[in-house]
């Protein structure tokens with residue numbers, strides 16, 4: 001069980017993104033009941049985006065790292081980066097994917113890379129700041145899009161909120177992460193209403209505990225080695241940015 005958890009931590013970022021974009025998996029469906037509470041009492045995309053004008057220039061070319069998340073499950077700590085999508089990339093999404101309901105690829109305005117192998121295309125909607133997000137996993141399995149609101153709040157934090165189930169996360173530029181001293185203030189600034197909340201500081205504490213446990217009690221296993229090797233080789237985007 002502990003072993004599974006350690007392994008799962010390395011992959012949380014992926015799992016979370018998969019859950020976001022895959023409305024159809026059994027695991028996701030089974031969590032819908034626990035999500036009801038969240039939906040009732042959390043900030044909605046409409047609340048978040050009312051009276052808000054999104055300018056995509058404010059989010060590109062920044063290494064965004066999660067510092068706070070409100071979520072039904074353990075949270076990940078991914079790093080994201082946005083860029084304007086190359087036309088050839090948009091064409092690849094357009095020609096290879098058959099998304100239902102269909103999206104208008106002409107409105108692809110941002111491409112999101114993460115610290116995992118998963119990336120995503122963001123297609124704008126009629127509501128400024130609300131996007132249809134199509135993950136690169138759609139190239140391997142049939143998935144649909146997920147709708148998310150993206151908002152930049154002073155002094156420069158980024159909120160991403162999933163519109164159906166109202167879970168989400170807040171990111172700060174990698175070099176301006178809130179620390180233990182100012183994280184409460186940073187979270188307060190976001191103005192997010194939710195009963196579920198976790199910070200990356202808590203998550204890193206748990207991760208460190210698990211790593212210590214692994215060292216003390218367990219021998220390395222092939223799976224774990226594989227994950228570590230990937231990181232060392234710098235095969236993921238996150239390593240490449242540094």
Ligand SMILES: *[C@@H]1O[C@H](CO)[C@@H](O)[C@H](O)[C@H]1NC(C)=O
Pocket residue numbers: 036037038040041
């Ligand atoms: C939402 O919050 C209200 C007021 O605090 C509470 O009465 C209600 O039970 C909550 N809903 C759920 C599903 O937890």
Ligand SMILES: *[C@@H]1O[C@H](CO)[C@@H](O)[C@H](O)[C@H]1NC(C)=O
Pocket residue numbers: 051
């Ligand atoms: C919308 O924003 C403008 C400019 O910040 C502000 O003057 C106005 O009161 C806001 N309206 C609402 C309904 O919040």
Ligand SMILES: *[C@@H]1O[C@H](CO)[C@@H](O)[C@H](O)[C@H]1NC(C)=O
Pocket residue numbers: 104105106
């Ligand atoms: C997308 O843009 C192309 C070229 O301008 C146009 O022919 C096509 O009709 C547009 N598609 C949609 C769904 O708007």
Ligand SMILES: *[C@@H]1O[C@H](CO)[C@@H](O)[C@H](O)[C@H]1NC(C)=O
Pocket residue numbers: 023101144145146147164
């Ligand atoms: C995802 O699931 C929710 C709840 O069942 C539904 O309202 C929404 O339309 C679905 N989204 C997509 C893109 O299929």
Ligand SMILES: *[C@@H]1O[C@H](CO)[C@@H](O)[C@H](O)[C@H]1NC(C)=O
Pocket residue numbers: 184187188194195196197
């Ligand atoms: C997290 O949620 C709890 C329970 O609703 C709340 O008391 C607390 O103020 C929240 N913390 C933050 C940082 O929002």
